[in-house]
Amino acid sequence: MTSDPDFVVAIPARHGSTRLPGKPLLPLAGVPMIVHVARRALRAGAREVVVATDDQRIVDALDGSGVAVCLTRSDHASGSDRLAEVVGLRAWPEDCIVVNLQGDEPLAPASGIRAVAMALAASPAPMATLATPLLSTEELFDPNCVKLVRRLDGHALYFSRAPVPWARDALAVDRQRLPPDTSFLRHVGIYAYRAGFLAQLARLPRTPLEVAESLEQLRALEHGHDIAVAIAPEPFPAGVDTPADLVRVKRILAASADR
Numbered sequence: 001m002t003s004d005p006d007f008v009v010a011i012p013a014r015h016g017s018t019r020l021p022g023k024p025l026l027p028l029a030g031v032p033m034i035v036h037v038a039r040r041a042l043r044a045g046a047r048e049v050v051v052a053t054d055d056q057r058i059v060d061a062l063d064g065s066g067v068a069v070c071l072t073r074s075d076h077a078s079g080s081d082r083l084a085e086v087v088g089l090r091a092w093p094e095d096c097i098v099v100n101l102q103g104d105e106p107l108a109p110a111s112g113i114r115a116v117a118m119a120l121a122a123s124p125a126p127m128a129t130l131a132t133p134l135l136s137t138e139e140l141f142d143p144n145c146v147k148l149v150r151r152l153d154g155h156a157l158y159f160s161r162a163p164v165p166w167a168r169d170a171l172a173v174d175r176q177r178l179p180p181d182t183s184f185l186r187h188v189g190i191y192a193y194r195a196g197f198l199a200q201l202a203r204l205p206r207t208p209l210e211v212a213e214s215l216e217q218l219r220a221l222e223h224g225h226d227i228a229v230a231i232a233p234e235p236f237p238a239g240v241d242t243p244a245d246l247v248r249v250k251r252i253l254a255a256s257a258d259r
Contacts, residue, residue, distance in 0.1 A: 004045055004114055004117075004118070005097055005117050005118055005120075005121035006047055006097070007046055007047065007096075007097040007098070007099055007117035007121075007192070008046055008047055008048040008049070008050065008090075008092065008096060008097070008098055008099070009041040009044065009046040009048070009049045009050070009098075009099045009101050009113065010049075010050050010051075010052055010083045010086050010098050010099070010100055010101070011034070011037055011038065011041060011049070011050070011051045011052065011067075011100075011101050011102070011103050012052045012053075012082045012083060012100070012102065012103055013034050013037075013051050013052065013053045013058050013103030014053070014054055014055075014082075014103070015053070015054065015055035015057065015058060019241065019242055019243070020240070020241075020242070020243065020246065022057075023103075023104055023240065024053070024058050024061070024103050024104070025057060025058065025061055026240075026246060028106055028246075028249060028250055028253050029250070029253040029254065032061045033103070033104065033106050033240065034051065034058055034061060034062065034103050035061065035062065035065055036106035036107075036253075037101065037102075037103055037104070037105055037106050037108065038051060038062060038065050038066075038067045039065075040101070040105070040106070040107075040108045040109075040110060040113070041067070041099075041101055041108075041113060042066060042067065043110040044099075044110040044111075044113035044114050045110070045114060046099065046113070046117075048068065048090075049066075049067040049068065050067065050068045050069070050070055050086060050090060051067055051068070051069045051070070051103070052069075052070045052072050052082045052083060052085070052086045053069065053070070053071060053072065053103075054071070054072055054073065054074040054076075054082075055074075056071070059071060068090075070085075070086050070089050070090070072085050072086065072089075073085060078216055080100065080191075080193075080198060080201055080202060080216065081202045083098065083100055083193075083198055084198045084199045084201070084202040087195045087198050087199060088199070092195040093195065093196075094194065094195055094196030095194055095195070095196065096194070096195040097117050097120050097121060097192055097193075097194065097195075098192065098193050098194070098195050098198060099113055099116055099117050099190065099191070099192045100190065100191040100192070100193065101113060101190055102189060102190070102239055104239040104240040104241065105190070105239040105240075106239070106240065106249055106253070107237040107239075107249060107252065107253075108190065108236065108237075108239075109232075109233075109234050109235075109236060111232075111233045111234050112130060112188065112190060112232050112233065112234065112236045113190065115130060115230055115232060115233050116128055116129060116130050116190050116191065116192045116230065117192050118230070119192065119228045119229070119230035120192040120193070120194070120228060122228075123154075123155075123226075123228035124226070125155060125225070125226035125227055125228040126193065126194050126197035126200075126220075126225055126226070127191055127192065127193045127194070127197060127201075127220060127225070127226075127227050127228070128191065128192045128227065128228035128229070128230065129156070129187065129188065129189075129190065129191050129192075129217070129227055129228075129229055129230075130187075130188040130190055130229070130230055130231070130232045130236065131148055131150070131185040131186060131187055131188060131229050131230075131231055131232065132185070132186050132188055132231065132232045132235065132236055133183070133184070133185065133186070133231075134147065134178070134184035134185055134186040135178070136178070137175060137176055137177065137178060139186060140163045140178065140184060141163055141175075143161040143162070144161070145161075145186055146159055146160070146161060146186070146187040146189070146215060147159070147160055147161070147162070147163065147164050147184065147185060147186060147187065148160075148164075148185050148186075148187045148229065149164055149165055149185070150185070150229050154228060154229055154230075155226045155227060155228055155229065156217075156221060156226075156227040156228075156229050158218075158221070159187055159213070159215050159217055159218055159221075160213060160215075161213055161214075161215070163184075165184075185229075188232050188236045189239070190236070191217070197225075201219070201220060201225075204219055204220075204223050206219060207219050207222035207223065208222070209221075209222055210222065237249075237252070
């Protein structure tokens with residue numbers, strides 16, 4: 001049996017948001033969203049949980065939550081850039097496994113957080129992520145649902161907003177049903193990195209496919225770095241990106257005793 005790896009969880013939480021301003025502080029079941037995310041990370045068994053933010057209001061909201069907070073620069077272009085700063089501030093060693101849990105994932109299962117850390121610990125790749133079976137043609141053709149294709153060794157071959165792989169013959173006959181013999185995967189946006197790689201990733205220039213698909217993980221692939229991919233051990237609910245997502249999560253939390 002594989003033992004749980006030693007890992008830390010870093011949660012980037014930016015106050016500014018185009019569609020949901022102040023998103024980390026929006027109340028869910030009477031508690032700020034970022035507090036729900038921090039609680040999920042604590043349940044996953046991480047050695048350390050750190051929220052990386054650019055806003056004192058988020059720092060104040062986490063007072064007494066049991067997690068550390070790093071006040072970072074406000075000019076970072078991405079969450080991984082913010083985490084690269086945190087690696088230096090916390091002086092984590094280069095081989096430390098850092099799980100990047102987004103600050104808008106209040107329903108993230110603890111098992112999934114552990115699974116991505118385990119995927120990295122078991123691989124020579126510098127980063128890892130999760131996937132889950134894609135179950136409907138609506139997801140397959142939805143550009144907001146990111147699909148991924150794996151190599152035979154379990155590493156990522158490509159990520160896309162387009163329907164990949166394209167099951168040419170089956171989809172030419174019927175685009176309303178998924179071909180039963182094709183394994184479509186939906187990408188789950190949680191990552192684990194070796195701490196030393198985060199600084200390297202932040203220095204890499206943006207790449208053509210990354211820009212075209214608007215998917216930051218393609219930068220690593222285009223520069224020749226492997227990404228290990230594990231299947232999530234249980235459903236990984238979508239995070240909060242729109243007002244409709246906020247309503248959905250509020251409904252789930254209201255019906256759940258696990259808050």
